[in-house]
Every structure is written in structure tokens, then in C-alpha cells.
Amino acid sequence: MGVRGFTTASSVTRDRLALALAPALTPDGPVASPSFFHGFATEPQVVARGLLSLADITATRYFKYTPTTQRDPVLTAHGDRLRAEVFSACNSVYARLDLLDSGLDGGEVAYGTTNVDIGMATRRALASVGRDELFHLDVGLHGLTVATPSAAAAERRVEMPDRWVPALGNVAEMHRRLARVFTLDRAAARTLLTSIPAATAAPSAGWLTPTAAGFRIAPRRTDRAVHVSGLHRLSALRRLLPHVTGLTVYGPADGEPGAPAFEVELPHARLLLGITKEAWRGFSGEGSLLSALAGPDVSDHAALVSALLAFEPVIDIERLRRESGLTTAEVESGLAVLAASGRVGWDVHEHAHFHREMPDDPERAVRDNPRVRAARRLVAHRLVEPGTEPGEWLVHAGTRSEPATYSVRAADGDFRCTCTWQLTGGGDRGACKHVLAVQILMEEIR
Known part of the structure; x- marks a missing residue:
């Protein structure tokens, strides 16, 4: 700030x-x-x-x-x-x-x-x-x-x-995708907090699973279980042990390992703690908003939406749609840009966006996301073209001395690229620049 x-x-x-x-x-x-x-x-x-x-x-x-x-x-x-x-x-x-x-x-x-x-x-x-x-x-x-x-x-x-700002944006988008999985009552919640390893402990992982008696940490996935990697990262919650009245666990809707969140209920207060999929990963590098930032008009949508925000604890998207003249999808795209600038968060309890303010910097969302900048350069230099098969696009990247062409396949909103980033599992940290370039071009010619 x-x-x-x-x-x-x-x-x-x-x-x-x-x-x-x-x-x-x-x-x-x-x-x-x-x-x-x-x-x-x-x-x-x-x-x-x-x-x-x-x-x-x-x-x-x-x-x-x-x-x-x-x-x-x-x-x-x-x-x-x-x-x-x-x-x-x-x-x-x-x-x-x-x-x-x-x-x-x-x-x-x-x-x-x-x-x-x-x-x-x-x-x-x-x-x-x-x-x-x-x-x-x-x-x-x-x-x-x-x-x-x-x-x-x-x-x-x-x-x-400085990296808190892009991290706030990634948290908002990642938490927006979470589903409420289960809630522990006072006794079970306090038992869970008591069992959490100290912050100095070696990282451990398991599936946090609700049971009739409360919960257990299982080595394998079961129904309604949420994967937690680095249980020691929850250790700060133990300070609140005498005051905890319940604990709600949020996880990916598909039940796969992801970035869960834990909401502790307190008298007249709540404390939410979210962790990345792995302890070595930081929220600032998760890339969850990259595709949302790639659209051609998203900055204009963000400017219209921003003018209507006033530190709301719960943002009313329908009101923003009416007063801005944008469609619901355009309001959402504007909120994504504002989230990337640290100006919009997501409350899993309210299941809604909220407004916080940061210094106005319209270019920050792109500056903090070099993959978006690189994708726009690929499109501007006309290095993206349709392939020979339906749904295939060719992206000519690499360097002058080592040129490379990557194949991006698009089907039902899902994009797959042959680049090393995608093939080595980087896809769950946001789209690669080749996929983003294809998304930008598809939006432009629509």
C-alpha cells in the first residue's frame, strides 16, 4: 500500500x-x-x-x-x-x-x-x-x-x-471455488486443535475425515474427507482453544487434494485459516486468476465495478449488474481484476465477495502476472494460429535460436498444452502462457 x-x-x-x-x-x-x-x-x-x-x-x-x-x-x-x-x-x-x-x-x-x-x-x-x-x-x-x-x-x-497483493487475489479465487464439507461441534473442534502439531514439527499430511465420534486423520481418501498437507500450519489456531465453539472445514468440490480452509467459530468472531496445497507453495504464485485476467475488456469492467464499491462486507452482484449496465459475467470478470489488485476478497462463510481498498493501480493485475503479459505478446505478434484438427491451436514460442511450437487443445472449456509446464503438473497453478494466448485470441474472434 x-x-x-x-x-x-x-x-x-x-x-x-x-x-x-x-x-x-x-x-x-x-x-x-x-x-x-x-x-x-x-x-x-x-x-x-x-x-x-x-x-x-x-x-x-x-x-x-x-x-x-x-x-x-x-x-x-x-x-x-x-x-x-x-x-x-x-x-x-x-x-x-x-x-x-x-x-x-x-x-x-x-x-x-x-x-x-x-x-x-x-x-x-x-x-x-x-x-x-x-x-x-x-x-x-x-x-x-x-x-x-x-x-x-x-x-x-x-x-x-508486495507479494501480499497478488496473494490476496489468488486466495479470493481459490476460496470462491471451495465447498463446505463438514462442521465439527465444540468438543470435536477443540480435540482437533489440541492434536495439531507445533509449528516446528516436521510436515505431515492426511485426510481429515468426519466420524460419529468427531474426526480422524486417515491415510486414504474416504467420503467427505479433506486432504491436509502440512498439519503444523494450523498450529496458530491453538491460541483460541478455550473460546472455540465449532470448526467448519472447506475443501475442493471434487474432493481432490487442494487448498483447504478452516473456519473457527468464536463468540462474536470468526477466524479463517487457509493453506496452500503443499507447504512449499505460496499463495502469490498460485495463478488462480490468470484466465480471468486474459480477457480483452476485463479492465474496463473492473473500472465500472470499482466505482460502485463502498467497503461492503458482502458485495451484491445483482446490484452491481443493475447499476453498471454490465452482464453478470462481466461483473464477475471485473471483480476478478479487482481481486488480483487486492481490492476484493472472498468470504467462505457468507459465500460472497467483500470489498477492501488498495491504492488504484489499473496495470497492477497484469504486471503481477507475467504469464498474462507473455500471452498478450504472443497474440500481438500473431504467433497463435488454428491447427489442423478440430479444437487445436498452434502457439509458436521459444526463442530465435531455439524456436518451439506447442499444441493447445480446447474442448468444453478445458485447455491442454504440450509444454513442459503443463506436462509436469504446473497446470494446477494456473494456465500456461500458451493456453492464455489461445483464450485471448478466441475471445477476440468470437
């Missing part, structure tokens, strides 16, 4: 949590000193331990475990809830804490997106938060001491890796 900084630090006392915010994007434009909420938290330990779980995740590299430096969560205020989002240092774990309006009392939730400071001092203080009946919560400037001019030099720069 650009080069920004915190002029204050978050603070915690016995009966108050004051979260420092970086400059925010709001419905009224950029705000240097935002205030998103001022009131009370009805479940202070849930708020504190939820934030600590996010801090644990963003400071951990789960692939070849290494503790690392802190990153600053993305915080969005939606008017009826606060959402804080992070990725692990290895980018293979995504987590989102939803603090619902029912747990926020005595004040109104504002609208906007920024980063929130949860530094080491704040983490230590959060760990001591008790179950006080009256707990003040300030999200923004209202509850903080403003830095004096002489202290301005101590301003801490926001730490948010």
Missing part, C-alpha cells in the same frame, strides 16, 4: 486496547490519522488472542520452519465488522479474523482499509489480557497519544510484503 508509516504504536493496559493504524483509504479518500472504532469489546480475550494468532502466523515461515520478522496485518472496517488479514512469512498460510458488530459495543464501526500495528511489545501485552467485563477498544487515533514533531523521526514504516 505504498511507503507509509505508523506515527504511534499500539498499546495495551489492563482495561484498554488501542490499535495504531497507518494512513487509510476510506470512502472520503486518503485519511492520515484514521479512527475505525471507539467503544468496548464484549469478548476481550477473543480479540486479543485472535490478533495474537495473526501475529504468530505472519512471523512464521512454516516451510523449513524459521521464525522471522513481524508484518503488519491489513485491516478493513466494513461498518458492521472489522476484518484483519495476514499471510505467513512463507506465504503458504492465509488468515483472517472477523470481529463482528455483536461483539463491538458503544460505538460505530467506520469504513476503510489500512494496516494495523501489532509489534512485539503489543504482542507481549496482548498475552496478558483477561476476561474483564469492561474492556475499552480503540481502533485508530482516538485512543492513542499522537507523536510530537520531535518524535516524528521515530515513525515506523509499514511492513507489508
